[in-house]
Amino acid sequence: MSGAVFAAIFKEYFLIGGCMETIRVGDLQNGMVLAEDVHDMYGRRLLTAGCVINEKNLEILKTWGISDVCVTVESKIALGIQHTEKKNEPVSGESLELFSLVDRNDPLIREIWQQSISIRSKRPYDRFLKNTKEVAPPQRNSLPANPAAIIEMGEFTALPEVYNHILSVINDERSSAIDISDAVTKDPSFTSRLLNLANSSFYALKNSVDTVSKAVSIIGTRQLGTLALGISISRSFFKRGENDASLTEFWRHSIATAIAARTLAIFLKEKNTERYFIGGLLHDIGKLLLYTRLHDAVYYIDTICRSHSLTQFTAERSILGFSHSDIGRELCLKLNMPENLLAMITDHHSVAESLRPFEATIIHFADIIVNGIKKGSSGELYVPPLQEAAREYLSLKPAAIDAVVRQVETHSEEITEIMLHD
Ligand SMILES: [Fe+2]
Ligand SMILES: [Fe+2]
Structure with a gap:
């Protein structure tokens, strides 16, 4: 048989x-x-x-x-082992509030809820930083008129030289493995970070990789280029506020979303998974510009989210007239980022409007999982609702969520260390 x-x-x-x-x-x-x-x-x-x-x-x-x-x-x-009925885990008011915008009867959400209760009950303390500051509504005429105006506010950190080399290589169809190796190895500290990432337990390569050309042959020219691009952007933005606890939490959320997105992409049988890792890493980059350039407006948006039970995306649109996704889009355009990254950053809260709905769905759902288990924080108070347009791309068994969460919990700290710290 x-x-x-x-x-x-x-x-x-x-x-x-x-x-x-x-x-x-x-x-x-x-x-x-x-x-x-x-x-x-x-x-x-x-x-x-x-x-x-x-x-x-x-x-x-x-x-x-x-x-x-x-x-x-x-x-x-x-086997003579006594069976004890499992008691329901205690459900705190905070958990109910966290999941108040989603349907907990949905099988995928139910699994995230269960993972959330189990993981958060083991944490010694909740690292989410609560805003207690009272802020008056910003004057309409004091706010930037559009997302491009936010980009223009304040100084713009120059990206490392290596960024433009890598960008021109991955934008050129004729570029070869040698071209990408040459571009990456121009910056030794950047090279070692990239090799550390390739050799991390998250990548679980069979043999260790000690040269960029070896990494290219295993990971692929374009894939490695995309990874390199994401590392150089996150490095230059991290420097802006490395001592700020909220920003550390922001990057913890971003790295967790990167790990979740790449793992989901593998489950959904996608081949080129590195773009999902970088899409997850940079998905909320627009929020970073909001945090650093419109401090008081961000506090006010947080107050409105709390008092009206709104996601940040919705509150930003009603108060500013645009969202962090729109700011992210402007940034992508300014930095000439590839279209697939642009779609993931722009559309992760609006899958139905995306020209690349599958890619947007992966980031959207990875973000839901990471907000559900509260790994880091990008300031979101509630787990964002799962969009109807995303459902058709999520042919996942609830058990897959367990594996995604396990990957996030196991590898987040190691990847954070590699990506952000010197
Ligand atoms: Fe977002
Ligand atoms: Fe997010």
């Missing part, structure tokens, strides 16, 4: 009306029976429902970093 047939029969005869329980892999015992298939982060099935746990299976689960599996309650009882 094939494994698949056995699994089907197992499900039909043993699980209908039966009980299952989620259990930590560390608590698994030989003889327990899996109630559901177990997949790795790429969606490949590692073990099938009905499989009896033994030492070999345990090793597989640990090797692939699986944290929880579903087992049949019957198999626990057969």
Whole structure:
């Protein structure tokens, strides 16, 4: 009998009306029976429902970093392990408020909610910084007339020389692996940051990469170019406020969204995943300009979000007449950024209006997950609602969310260290 047939029969005869329980892999015992298939982060099935746990299976689960599996309650009882009904985790008012704009009956949102409760209950403290400052509404005529005016306000940090070299290489269809290596290696500190990223546990390459040309051959010319572009932009913007706790939280949110977006792209079988990483990294870059250039207006927007239960995107549009996405778009145009990055930055709150709805959806959903588990903060008070236009691109099982969250939790600090610190 094939494994698949056995699994089907197992499900039909043993699980209908039966009980299952989620259990930590560390608590698994030989003889327990899996109630559901177990997949790795790429969606490949590692073990099938009905499989009896033994030492070999345990090793597989640990090797692939699986944290929880579903087992049949019957198999626990057969081993003499007492079954205790799982009590609902305590739900705080803050969690209810955080998820107040979304439908918790939606299977994808429900999974994010469960992950959020579980992860946030283990955190020693919540790093979200609350605004307690009272600010009067800004005078309409004191506000910039359009997003381009925000870009023009104040000084603009010069991007490193390497940025323009990389940009011209990735914008040129005829460019080769040698061209991108030459462009990147012009800046030694930048080169080592890029190699550290390629060698990080997040990238999980089989062999270590010690030269840019090797990194190009593994990651690809354009993909590496996109990574390089994103690193140089985030580096120059990070310097502007590295001692400000809110900005550190902002970058923590951005890096978490980058990790979530790349992982989602892998789950959705996308091939060129680095653009999602950089799209996630830079998706809220318009907020950074708002924070640093319109301080009081940002405080007022925050007050309005709180008092009227609005997302920042909606409040910004009603108060300023444009949003951080529009500011991000202006910045992309000014920096000649590639179109796919422009779409992810511009449309992550308006998928239906996007010419590249799939790319915009990945960033939109990654942002929802990261806001749900409150990894860092870009100032958003609520988990943004999942847009209808995004649904058709999200052929994900709720279990995929678990893998995305695991990637974010495991790799965020390492990637932050590589990307931002000297
Ligand atoms: Fe945003
Ligand atoms: Fe965001």
